[in-house]
Amino acid sequence: MAPRVLIVGGGLNQLELVRQARRRGCWVAVSDINENPPCRTEADEFFQIDTTDKAETLRAARTAQISAVVTDQSDVAVPTAAYVAEELQLPGIGFETALRFTNKHLMRKAVAQSRRDLLPDSLLFESEPELIAHLDSPSVNHSELLVKPLNSQGSKGVARLESSSFRQTASTAFRESRGHGVLLEEFVEGEEFSVETFVVEGKVHNLAVTRKFHFPQNDCIDYRNTYLGDIPLDLENLLYSANEAIISILGLKTGSTHGEYKVQGDRVVLMEIAARGGGGNISGKIIPFLTDFSPTNALLDFCLGMHPQIQASSYRRKFAVLRFFDFTPGRVKTVTDEHTEDENLLHFELTLKPSDIIRSVQSSRDRVGYFIVGATERARALSAEQAILGSVSIEYSDN
Secondary structure (H helix, E strand, O other), rough: OOOOOEEOOOOOOHHHHHHHHHHHOOOOOEEEOOOOOHHHHHOEEEEEOOOHHHHHHHHHHHHHHHOOEEEEHHHHHHHHHHHHHHHHHOOOOOOHHHHHHHHHHHHHHHHHHHHHOOOOOOOEEEEEEHHHHOOOOOOOOOHHHHEEEEOOOOOOOOOOOOOOHHHHHHHHHHHHHHHHEEEEEEEEOEEEEEEEEEOOOOOEEEEEEEEEEEEOOOEEEEEEEOOOOOOHHHEEEEHHHHHHHHHHOOOOEEEEEEEEEEEEEOOEEEEEEEOOOOOHHHHHHHHHHHHHHHHHHHHHHHHHEEEOOOOOHHHHOEEEEEEEEOOOOOEEEEEEEEOOOOOOOEEEEEEEOHHHHOOOOOOHOOOOOOEEEOOOOOOHHHHHHHHHHHHHEEOOOOO
């Protein structure tokens, strides 16, 4: 009998997981809060359920008589998948472990017990008036701080404060936290990187280091991730060492991780770490291209009760760029897309259509699309990036 897999979350980033499961002959059910998410048409069964609703997801899992449950590239679905797996005695990362990887306060509390040096200074606020009252103090330097919802996804609500707009920024963070609280945190200057790994029975297999660039209007939101062979080996080792320590502290035994860090000289500071693959198809397409290893397949091995085999080549042999589009704000009249499919284009996604409003990117939901290019030569990857950027243009309406 074919394995019956429930995939929690049906957004675009989950498509590769659904497709890999189907290729392996699995019967696939998908759950999502939206009525028609991208994964619905490729699933055998669909359940319209909020991915944070553990009880309803468990009920659907029992109805479907699943033999495996999994999610990837979706923070909010991680605790739900872990809970269902635990209740049904299926392979999973454990519910308490999932909470430490998705609740930023619990994450910092655990790490602080033995590696306080890896954390930024932060304070937890459980009510918006309490946070606003604190920020109203004349002794507070807003520009040195950022707000971070405890359990948001895709950097929603994460932003650096400004004296002219800190109340609005704090309010947005609380709205995105859905009542779970907000961290007021030291803004750490320095370059930002992410570390991609796959863990098997406690052994951390390092896959890649990503160099991250941010939108000028919000330096907490990525617009470009690169793999261009320019990470010094001593820096790479610093990042790997810190990342492995944090994974051990948080207790992940098997699964994907995506850890984000700021670096100041020899100081490595944790921004956050997730027990899932990197979004924007980092785990679905970039890591397989760079290393010939698929975290998605390894994750399916684990949830299906098999022992994942890790055979990954060095990510430094190839080159890749993930680039989000950054168009001038305004109302779209026409979209001209002249990009061509070629071997260097790994992924292309653009959701714009006439009459859409392009907004200044203040959160991940304001980003309207992205693409990934990869090549065996650095210059070719950079050339392909510029070619794709030049192939898309927007004409704007006057009203």
